Amino acid sequence: MSSGHNWLRAESGAPYRMNDPGSAGVISAVRSAVMALESNVATTRTVAAPVFEGQRLMLHATTNLTTTNQVTFSAAINAAGNTAIASGNSASIAQFIGVHNGTAMVWRLVANQGYTLA
Numbered sequence: 317m318s319s320g321h322n323w324l325r326a327e328s329g330a331p332y333r334m335n336d337p338g339s340a341g342v343i344s345a346v347r348s349a350v351m352a353l354e355s356n357v358a359t360t361r362t363v364a365a366p367v368f369e370g371q372r373l374m375l376h377a378t379t380n381l382t383t384t385n386q387v388t389f390s391a392a393i394n395a396a397g398n399t400a401i402a403s404g405n406s407a408s409i410a411q412f413i414g415v416h417n418g419t420a421m422v423w424r425l426v427a428n429q430g431y432t433l434a
Contacts, residue, residue: 337361343387348372353385360386365421366414373423375401376409377430386434391422394433401431 334351337343339359343351346367353361353375363373377385386402393399393412401410408430412423425433 343373343375345371345373350374350376352376352378353387354378355385358384360388363387363389363412363423365390366412366423367421369414369416369421371414372426373412373414374409375412377403377406389423391417391420393423393425396433398425398433400434401425401428402434403431405430 332347332349334343334345334349336351336354339355339357339361342362342364344364345351348371351374353359366373375387384402384404386400388400391399393401409427410425410429410431411427413426414421415424416422
């Protein structure tokens with residue numbers, strides 16, 4: 317179990333900036349990370365399962381103003397059962413945390429500004 321000071325220590329190296337894998341790419345984070353989704357054409361990306369509980373992933377759109385970026389997850393990211401987020405707005409940002417759902421590691425949506433859930 318992690319205490320408050322351990323969490324702060326674990327996150328002190330963050331944010332780790334990952335490169336965008338581009339359209340049809342796989343987002344595979346092995347540690348907590350931030351990723352700017354950089355595209356000006358419609359794209360789709362898939363997110364691999366988290367590696368550990370408490371792992372964080374923040375995604376934000378930077379250049380896509382007129383088309384839709386979609387990011388798909390292998391399991392539901394919320395209680396409603398949504399498995400994807402999409403946005404055509406450069407101000408969109410979403411944060412996820414890795415949890416164990418009893419059978420596997422999955423991402424859960426913690427915060428969302430501007431993304432549509434699907």
